[in-house]
Amino acid sequence: MQQFHPSNTRGMIEMRCYQLKQWFYVKRPKGIVDREHYELRESDFSPQLSKNEVLIKSEYISVDPYMRIQQAATHSWEPPHPLNTVQGAAVVAKVLESNNSNFQPGDWVTGYTGWQTHAIVHGNEIQTLDPEQADVKTALGILGMPGRTAWFGLMEAGKPKPGETVLVSGAAGAVGSLVTQFAIKAGCRVVAIAGSEEKCEWLKTLGVVEALNYKAFSSAPQLQTKLLELGGIDVYFDNVGGMVSDAALTSLNLRARVVVCGQISQYNGGLDTPEMSPRFLHQLLYKRASVHGILARDFTHRMAEMIEHVAPWVKAGEIQFRTTEVNGFEYLPDTLAGLFEGQNIGKAIVRVV
Template sequence: MNAPYSNRQWFYVKRPTSRVGSEHYELRESEISGPLAANEVVVRARYISVDPYIRIQQHERNTYDVPHPLGIVQRSGVVGEVVESASPLFAKGDWVSAYSGWQLYARCHQSELTKLDPASAPVSTALGVLGMPGRIAWFGLMEAGRPRPGDTLVVSGAAGAVGSLVAQFGKKAGCKVVGIAGGPDKCRFLLDELKLDRAVDYREHKTHKDLTSTLIEATGGVDVYFDNVGGPITDAVIPLIKRRARIVICGAISQYDGGLDTPDMGPRFLQHMLFQRATIQGVLARDYINRMDEMVAQVAPWVKSGEIVFKETFVDGFEQLPAALNSLFEGGNIGKLLVRV
């Protein structure tokens, strides 16, 4: 190695029971040095991803994975630059994506890296529209949601990393798209930038009945519901489904703080599935990893041509990572939230 590198790492050390914060992490400093193994690469992170699923994995019980172990660097997606390489596939200065977690520097085997082409799209999109969020937005909507021209698609968390893409893919599929989001800024984004048909600000509605009335008026009934949030918003949408509606469960961010261990109570709704012969399907991005190329082939041209808006919100500073993760649950960000380091 040409130089020792001063590394900074966020270790995950304590399970949160409600909100996550810096008290659940330890910031450690160390040095990376010594000879590289064959095909080893050192990557300097530039964009580190914070995603809602990280909070799911912090629970003590199994969810779709075993719990994230304590005492190791917080796992996450990263985009960075190659600073050292003993691999024939990567050269110094190459941009790559990796799953190397919350650390400035990582020693990676070449097989863990995907090379990025900065000329074809901003490299940060590998963590957003051309990465995991884009993948589940695309396959979740197209394969589980099965949108048809003229369908009414409702998207919760519509200003978020996944929701904002789902909403636009729905427009491309010929749907009438109603986005649900919290606050006037997000709703303006849905209408002005994403060009959705309607935006519903759930924060303006204090009761289930109010939200229901607005949703009835805005949708006229729901053919496809792409759900990122769960909880009271989903309570209001499900009774509005139409015959053979498809409900896609991509996230339940309202429940991640505590509700996964001790479920919240909510109104029962399975009778609506019966009345409407509707379908609920849970989808996870990892199930489509082997079809990443297919998604990119479809979506990258739209990104390049500007037909798809991919909004990114950047937080600067490695030390901000725990706070940035928590901010996802406060609903502050529009589009994909990234920490620039």
């Protein structure tokens, strides 16, 4: 909603007024994160931009599993997300007003302005997107943080070699579906694990040698038997932890590499009270395997390198970038909760309507 107010100084200067909506993170979840941990606040504002500042309006907002890690009361790679602040998140936005010569109204940009409809940012806090080069939503997925995680996690920590078997858990998700496709491009046999038949069917169309629905396996030994039948694992790209990882760690081949990217099965409560299971670290010894935890932000300075490799594949349609889009700013907390129920295929995004 836009209104125009005459300024009371220097004659009639156009002052636009905008309706701002913000989701504040207000309560730490003990288990599942949900709407009750957030509060929707609405207000009107008339922006006054300082030099080099830009007013942006979010069109697409990201929801990501790491948000749940930040909600735990304990320190992770950084302090917990503060209460009574806007939920942090990456966005794709349009410039509404600009006091910075590098940005014009109508430009597409990406930044980290969180779960709010509008934000005033300094020009160096946002990057311009070219819709002619790629769908702007790729900035939240394949050409953004998930793409960086998948690319550097697989290539630098997984070190895949042609012919090797790469097991990807959470394979139909934002990161997993990209790891799957990057590993196939690297000449590997990919075994994909996901949580529904629909997801497995899609993964088969991407060219995996096998797609396994982990919900069809009642125990880690049962899944382990299947993985060993498939020839064991040279690279395990772990997005989920829990039972799937118990099976994977007992199915490693000699000198396997385990990439610990995420442990989503443990986020809802398990971060403070981890789920205990049989200890399999002796398997790492027998197999002279290595384990490497990776964090997307450690590779932020190498973003251009990832884009140089991956953007041509996106443009040529050689990599599928799939999204699950939810229409409506008001559904942000529900969409976050949906990640833990496997509601998304590919990158989960909320469209601001």
